[in-house]
Amino acid sequence: MIHDALLIAGKDLRLELRSRVALNQVLPFALLVLVLFAFALDPDKSVLTEATPGLYWIAVLFSALLALQRSFAIESTDGNRDALRLSGLDPAGIFLGKVLAVSVQLVVLEALLGVGVVVLYTSRIDGWVLLAVTSVIATASIAAAGTLYGVVAAGLRVRETLLPLLLLPVLAPVLIGSTRAFEAALNGSPSEGWPWVGLMSIFASLYVVAGIFGFGPLLEES
């Protein structure tokens, strides 16, 4: 399962290196969202600085939707589902590989977006440990739930509209949790943030387990 996961993740990341869709399209989109928030909210009244955690995670969430759509678009060529089923790859491995590849891309995106909010919103960064752990857990949650719901929507004509409808309500706890944890870190009271990290860990575990068992049946339908 781990071997298959690494093979799939390696393939997806190699494909990203060759096509640079995440780099050339998703990252600029995320930065664009940051700028749009500045247009919508008054940049002089320090609203942006105060609301940085929430705005940051909204930008991450929207970018994650694009990254997930992309992750399944590359598997949507004719005959790809057949090829995957014939490949002998473990479905659980395929799921974990896709989660891993999306996570790696999101972590890179989050780091660059972090630089973006510091520069654009003049936010001050504090509580590094909590920020880093929150990012990792939240990213794993988004990638795991996103990949599971991504395959539910995959291969359908309505997939672009269906995925946000399915995924965003489910990710509400992750948005709340990551935002509160970031607020706690930036306000210098990290102890308030850790329970949220705990809640998101439960969420991530739930979806990793669901994906490991659910991916096989979803791949099976012809």
Add this chain to the structure above:
Amino acid sequence: MTTQLDAATEGLDSTGSRATRVLGVLAIFGLAALALFGLVLSPPDASQGEVVRILYVHVPSATFAYIGCFLTTIGSAMFLWRGSSWWELVAYASAEIATVFTAIVLVTGMIWGRPTWGVYWVWDARLTSTSMLLLLLLGYLAVRRLPADHDVRTKRAAIIGLLLVPNVIIVRQSVQWWRTLHQKPTLLANGVGAKIEGLMLFSLFVGFIAIGLVFAWLLIHRFRLAWLEDQLDDAGLDAAIAERRAEGDVS
């Protein structure tokens, strides 16, 4: 074609039966009793006044919406585990009715909130998580009703149905923390949690019975309708195979 249709639906030409008719009549009497107790016989609340009456519908609806969600998750699990299409239909029917009940909960909650809080909507933990529940249910129904193969729809919807209750629990938990970190849940104190007794408690009890009967009646009919739809799809199979084989004889 008509003969096969008849054969498939033989013994069950409608979604009604004697049992469901009795159930339906009981549900009507239950609702009449609820109206009588809720609107006429029970006294206005000391602090909430007349507004309290809406809770006799609101609270039982919420309970049965949750029961519908549990049935959806259990049905989806049984379908994925055992391949039981009976349970799949239970999950689907429950999800649809849970959606209706959740919508009733939200609407009655907002109508109740307006005189109580002065606004239709507050970011109260229950209200927020109920609205998220409605969106989760709509997501399930969107997948279950996809214009795609039956197998595709049911399997994909079952995965979402399986995760429905875990999702609701996590969403509720997160929303509760989210609201209580910033303000004490004072709104809840004079809401449903307040102590009720006597005729008011009995009215609420009548509400549970009446809404429960309506829920059961709707669920049985919705299930049978979905089952008939499936039968209709299956009815053509033998004929289709014969037709297909005949193609070979001609050529």
Add this chain to the structure above:
Amino acid sequence: MEQTSAALTSGPVVHLRGAVALLGRFPALAGVDLDIDARRIVLLRGANGAGKTTLLRTLAGLVPVAGGDAVVLGVDLVADPRPVRHRVGMLGHATGLYDELTVGDNVRFWARAAGANPTDVEQALSRLGLDGRLRSVAVGRLSAGQRRRTSLACLIARRPELWLLDEPHAGLDQEGRDLVDALVREAVSAGATVVLSSHELDRSLQLADTVVTIAGGIVRPDSILPADQIDGGAR
């Protein structure tokens, strides 16, 4: 893998009795009876929509068998078709290749997924003439014939026991077609079994030893003939 070759020698590679396969609600296979022994090359004939592609996909374990008996490579497809999948090689109309990856990346990925080692990959690439400049070209930029060669390279790197080829000659030049025939003969002499569908009867009849005609989703016992009889009758 050792057990599987034992199972292979014990009975026919393909054994179908009244096999029914549904595409949605449509019975694409409406009761197929077919036995194929090891090391055979079987040509499937039939009009468009007769069920050739569905039969090949059913043998690959991709379409569930809804009725009848079906055993392929000793695996009961009715019970669970999954164990047969990594042992067959399927070449269909759709390639399943990743357009943005190079030829080398694609072959390496699909071969490694099936557990092949790097030398198998190199041999497959050079056998198909893809070890030169084409190796580092993205699949999206290839012609239809070059894509087909890439798919074939993926297939032979997997060393399948049963080859299922849907129109393998389509879109290939003369040299490519000769290469397909040579690969098929090599595979059979190495112990594999081949089922192919083709509209190019002349070429396929020279390759195949058995011809199966499928019509209306069924195969009749009298429609399974040795290839030389068909050859004589057609001319």
